[in-house]
Amino acid sequence: MPAHPDALDERTPRRRLRGSERRARIEAAALVAFAHRGYDATSLGEVAAAAGVARTVMYDHFPDKRALFLSVMASQQELMLREIAGGITSEGDPRSRVRATVAAYLAFTQDHPATRRLLLAPIPSGDSELDEVVQGYLSARSDAIGMLLSADLTRAGVDLASVSFPVIVALVSGAVDGVAQWWAINPDVPLDDAVEAATRLLWNGLPRAGEA
Numbered sequence: 001m002p003a004h005p006d007a008l009d010e011r012t013p014r015r016r017l018r019g020s021e022r023r024a025r026i027e028a029a030a031l032v033a034f035a036h037r038g039y040d041a042t043s044l045g046e047v048a049a050a051a052g053v054a055r056t057v058m059y060d061h062f063p064d065k066r067a068l069f070l071s072v073m074a075s076q077q078e079l080m081l082r083e084i085a086g087g088i089t090s091e092g093d094p095r096s097r098v099r100a101t102v103a104a105y106l107a108f109t110q111d112h113p114a115t116r117r118l119l120l121a122p123i124p125s126g127d128s129e130l131d132e133v134v135q136g137y138l139s140a141r142s143d144a145i146g147m148l149l150s151a152d153l154t155r156a157g158v159d160l161a162s163v164s165f166p167v168i169v170a171l172v173s174g175a176v177d178g179v180a181q182w183w184a185i186n187p188d189v190p191l192d193d194a195v196e197a198a199t200r201l202l203w204n205g206l207p208r209a210g211e212a
Contacts, residue, residue, distance in 0.1 A: 023061045025051040030072050035114040038123030039069050039130065066130065076115045077137050081144050083108040088148040097152075099199040102176055106191060109180040120177060145169055172202060 029050035033042040044065055048055040062068040087101030109116040119141070122134050146169040150160055158164055179198045183189060 019060070022051075022053055022057060026053060026058055026061060026068070027072050027075065030068050031076065031118060032114050034069060034072060035118040039065070039125035039127070041123075044068070069125075069130070070133065073118070073134065073137055076112075076119055077141060079112070080108065080115060080119060081141065084145060085148055088145075094152050094155075095199070095203050098203055099195060102179070102198045102202070103191065103195045105176050106180050106183055106195060109177075109184065110191075113184070116177075116180065142166070142169055142173065145173055175202065 026047065030042070030047045033047055033050065042065070044058055045055055047068070048058050051058075058068070062071065083104050084101060087104035088097060090097050090100040092100070119137065125131050125134070146165065149169060149172070150165075153165065153168065154160060158168060176198065179194060183191075183194050
C-alpha cells in the first residue's frame with residue numbers, strides 16, 4: 001500500500017537555512033511587526049513565530065529587541081535612500097530626473113509599504129532615547145535628500161544657506177509622500193498618470209500647475 005503523501009513530506013529533509021537567510025527572515029518579520037504595532041507592542045516571540053525560527057535562534061543575530069529594531073531601521077533607511085537617489089541622479093534633463101524620482105518613490109512605497117510606514121509614520125516607542133534615534137533617522141533622510149537636490153536647486157537660484165533650502169526639501173519630500181499615500185488608496189489610477197501630475201506641479205510650481 002503506497003504511503004500517504006503527507007508521510008512522504010515528513011520524510012523529505014528540509015534544507016537548513018544559512019545564517020544570512022535566517023537573519024533576513026527575522027528582519028522581514030520584524031519590519032512588518034514594528035511598522036504596524038510599534039516597538040513597544042512587538043514581542044520577540046511573535047517576530048520569531050512569524051519568521052519561522054526558534055526564539056533562541058534570534059539571539060544568535062540580535063542580542064535584544066532594541067538591537068533588532070535599530071538594525072531594521074538602518075537597513076530600511078538605506079534601502080529607501082538608495083531608491084530615491086537612483087531617481088535624483090538618473091540621466092536626463094532636470095525635469096526628467098524629477099519625474100524619475102517621483103516614479104521611483106511611488107513604486108518603492110507600493111512594493112515596500114511597511115518600510116514607508118516605519119520610516120515616515122513611526123509609532124512612538126515610549127522610550128524617549130529610542131524615539132530620539134528615530135527622529136535622527138528622519139533628519140538624516142532629509143539631509144541626504146537635500147544633498148542630492150542641492151546641485152539642481154543651486155542652478156535654480158536657491159541659496160543653500162537660506163531657510164528656503166530646507167523648506168523646499170521638506171515641501172518636496174512631503175508632497176511626493178502625500179501622492180504616494182493618495183495613490184495607495186486609489187490603486188486604479190495608472191502610475192504614469194499619478195507621476196505626470198505630480199511632476200507637472202513640482203516642475204512648474206503652483207502658478208503654472210496647469211501647464212505641461
